Amino acid sequence: MTASPLLSVRDLTVDYPSRSGPVRAVGGVSFEVAPGSVLGVVGESGSxxxxxGYALMGLTDASHAILGGAVTFEGRDLLALSRRDWRQLRGNRIAMVFQDAMATLNPVMPVGDQIGEVFCFHRPDMSRKAIRAASLELLERVGIQDAARRIDAYPHQLSGGMRQRVVIAAAIALKPALLIADEPTTALDVTVQAQILGLMQELSREQGMAMILVSHDLDVVGDVCEDVVVMKDGVVVEAGHVDDVLSRPKHAYTMQLLNARPSFGGGHMQAEAAHG
Ligand SMILES: Nc1ncnc2c1ncn2[C@@H]1O[C@H](COP(=O)(O)OP(=O)(O)O)[C@@H](O)[C@H]1O
Ligand SMILES: [Mg+2]
Incomplete structure (x- = not known):
């Protein structure tokens, strides 16, 4: 018998209202995430x-989106949670890292305090001193050099890579069971991208934290993920173990994504497929 999944998504639909009627952004998507595993979700922009990600974080209310299907996380039905339950769960058991750290961080608050806010909200019993110590430890853990000094820095005083490390520190502060990373390295240059992905992989292993890595980049997914879901126009066109999907894509769209990789150049996929 296989262990029960941490997250089970069944036939998830997301509809946004528009003047000409609801627009279906997600059209019946199903997947599972096992505890500690890393799932890649790939697809072009708008897929x-x-x-x-927003649906799994309970963040679709502001868009007045209508959700359908069934989502079970740690045995709880996420689509039935109250706002209060969501506030308790979000940032605690499920956390999310977005593409743009600058948009996530408050520009007028020192980065250490922004990590501390997570503790203030979810662990009201912690003293200020304990929160500061925990925030410092997190900054060190995510590889911020000279963390004792940088804890009081404002976001604009840090590089893009360091800012994303701060965002990751805040996301993992309460040791969530699931981290959703939505194009977490897209805004960073290639060397920094690799460092951040390496860090997230390490954290996932160390803490037994499952991840959903959203990316339009198949190379990134191939490096980091065990399983992958390929999306197009709101539906899953192909899913499976990442090695199988990348080396033996079944769907024309997956092949197209593979061929579009800058590192690969056009047309190589067929050549590789021909070689077995
Ligand atoms: N808040 C929103 N209101 C209306 N439409 C939206 C909203 N967010 C996304 N969409 C639409 O839903 C579709 C999927 O978008 P999105 O989930 O952002 O895709 P991706 O992350 O793959 O680029 C797109 O057609 C997009 O325009
Ligand atoms: Mg997106």
Missing amino acids: GKSSI
Whole structure:
């Protein structure tokens, strides 16, 4: 018998209201995430990847989106949670890292305090001193050099990579069981991208934290993920173990994504497939 999944998504739909009627961003998506495992969600821009992430974080209310299907996380029905339950769960058992750290961080608050806010909200019993110590430890853990000094820095005083490390520190502060990372390295240059992905992989292993890595980049997914879901126009066109999907894509769209990789150049996929 296989262990029960941490997250089970069944036939998830996300509809946004518009003047000409609801627009279907996610059209019946199903997948599972085992505890501690890493799932990649890939697809071109507009394929519905972020909408899935927002739905799993209970963040679709502001868009007046209507959700359908069934989502079970740690045995709880997420689509039935109250706002109060969501506030308790979000940032605690499920956390999310977005593409743009600058948009996530408050520009007028020192980065250490922004990590501390997570503790203030979810662990009201912690003293200020304990929160500061925990925030410092997190900054060190995510590889911020000279963390004792940088804890009081404002976001604009840090590089893009360091800012994303701060965002990751805040996201993992309460040791969530699931981290959703929505294009977490897209805004960073290639060397920094690799460092951040390596860090997230390490954290996932160390803490037994499952991840959903949303990316339009198949190379990134191939490096980091065990399983992958390929999305197009709100539906899953292909899913499976990442090695199988990348080396033996079944769907024309997956092949197209593979061929579009800058590192690969056009047309190589067929050549590789021909070689077995
Ligand atoms: N808040 C929103 N209101 C209306 N439409 C939206 C909203 N967010 C996304 N969409 C639409 O839903 C579709 C999927 O978008 P999104 O989930 O952001 O895809 P991706 O992350 O793969 O780029 C797109 O057509 C997009 O325009
Ligand atoms: Mg997106």
